[in-house]
Amino acid sequence: MRRAARGARRRRPVSSTLGVTSAAPTMKIEFDLLQNAQDSIERAIELVAWGDEQPEPRKLKQAIQAVAHGVELLLKERLRRVHPCLIWENVDKYPSLTARTVSAEQAMARLSTIGGLDFARDDLELIQSLRATRNAIEHLAWTATKQEADSIVGKALEFALHFSKSELDYDFIGYHTRKDDTLNALLSANEALAGSLAKRAFPPNRPECDQPQTCSFCRARSVDPVSNTCKLCGHWNADREDDISF
Ligand SMILES: [Zn+2]
Secondary structure (H helix, E strand, C coil): HHHHHHHHCCCCCCCCCCCCCCCCCCEEEECCCCHHHHHHHHHHHHHHHHHHCCCCCHHHHHHHHHHHHHHHHHHHHHHHHCCHHEEEEEEHHHCCCCCCCHHHHHHHHHHHHHHCCCHHHHHHHHHHHHHHHHHCCCCCCCCCCCHHHHHHHHHHHHHHHHHHHHHHCCCCCHHHHHHHHHHHHHHHHEEEEHHHHHHHCCCCCCCHHHEEEEEECCCCEECCCCEECCCCCCCCCCCECCCCCC
16 A cells, blocks of 8 residues: 655544543543653644644644653653552552652663663653653743754653553554554654654664664665564555655
8 A cells, every 4th residue: 555645735634532431511521640751742743743833933842742751651651560559759658649759760760770671861851851841831931943842842842652562552653643644643743753763773883784774664764674574654665765754
């Protein structure tokens, strides 16, 4: 199956039904930790991919808030799977809803020391910058260039997609995002996201013969030269193409 033609009119995907169990006034609104994280990451994906008809500064501001919230909750969900009390800053306060829970950085530190996870220095620094940016947005004033904002949103979203898939067994960019063109829209809209995805799939310093090829489906430079499979979208590339890559 071929992707939709580039330049085709962009559509918004159907809104998520996460947390909705019925439409009556007495309906119960329910998000568990993972669903709450998924909802925020999906919101960030919608904003980046489809723009939501928002002016650029508003779109980027909301995308940073959504991705920062989602990343924090994904990290907490992973911590919960080690032990639920680890989500609380002071573990003795578990499960008080009024006591403070850990920040994204504290969650990463606990996941490293207690959970045995290994985070790359780039990822630790990225999450620090994300928190600083989100703090500025939520508590102070926020100034950035579009390029800076795109970069932090793209990199943070890539971290969220990677962490969710590798640590929580949940794939935000599975088959459905290829079918409805969301993956393509995401990659076209945000260069930092496309670059980070390719960098994670194919770390630098591989030998020349091992360099990734361009995917004929999603157009990212992510096709493993040995298996001919795209690490990004999963498409099997029968014939390699030398199209323009991201
Ligand atoms: Zn692909």
